[in-house]
Amino acid sequence: MSQVSNITPQSQGVRKQSRSQHVLELARELLDDIELSRTPPENLILKASRLARWVGNDEIRLWLKREMGGYYVNCETSLKYMSLTGRWTDKENKRGYWGPLAQHEAAILAEKSKLSSMRTPDSSSDYALAAISSVTKSMSSTATYIATLSGIRTRVLALLHEFVSNVYYEKEFDSLAESIFENYKKEVDLLISQHCGDVLEKLPAVMDRLSDGDVESITHAMTTCRRIIESFADSIFPASDEIIEIGGNKLKLDASKHQNRINAFIHQRTNSQSRKQRLRQNLSNLFDRVSSAVHSESTAEEARALFLNTYLLLGEILHLDIRK
Structure with a gap:
């Protein structure tokens, strides 16, 4: 025996409104997380993936999946976002930082710790001068590596912010437009019923x-x-x-x-x-x-x-x- 659905047009409207409100609140929360630096990047990516799924943005979902699991050379979206996030070291030969953001975050912390422990010898002997030169080169290389990975991190966060901002302001506008129209509709319905x-x-x-x-x-x-x-x-x-x-x-x-x-x-x-x-x-x-x-x-x-x-x-x- 078939069952009669209990979903009415009114309940569908409530469900749609709840979904829209959920997207708006999630986007607002994500913007605060990014702008106030209150959430680790890997957690931001998980929340942003949920937002992308709610709004049906498949490209962003696939990109964020790569940010969680690593990039692939045979994936068109991977190649696109390798460029957008500044990961290439040799694009022509497909060399770059293919790892996920969390891996780069860990590397940044490790390299910063390594950099802070480096010291140059105080002696002016020939041996000390050679050691100073070696340490200086190592410090410079480490600083450059940190800067490169930090640049990737910054670009990822910038792309996240752009995506979340677009969703947020679009939903804010939709909500405002719906509110304006609903209020106007009530006035018009009342006038029509009266006249x-x-x-x-x-x-x-x-x-x-x-x-x-x-x-x-x-x-x-x-x-x-x-x-x-x-x-x-x-x-x-x-x-x-x-x-x-x-x-x-x-x-x-x-x-x-x-x-x-x-x-x-x-x-x-x-x-x-x-x-x-x-x-x-x-x-x-x-x-x-x-x-x-x-x-x-x-x-x-x-x-x-x-x-x-x-x-x-x-x-x-x-x-x-x-x-x-």
């Missing part, structure tokens, strides 16, 4: 059909979209036998003149000529595009854009303050 509740009832039907994505569903959705605009006109400015003059043009307001009646509503709600013109042009373009989409094969992306434009335009018109 034209029947329009609000038609919106779910459009969304359901657009989610199907097939040609017939898109055509039905666009037909409903056009009816929403017409129903909106009937609600905010009912048909009449009157004629209104706007900008020197006399407009009829009968039942078939939906755009005229919406423009009449706009005319009565704002004194801004530029806003009137912009809304009038947007309304005309939108009505033409929706009507055209009903009789042609529109893509799902275009249909969704038209629906969203319709919703936002109705909201902007309802937000107009009287005579402002």
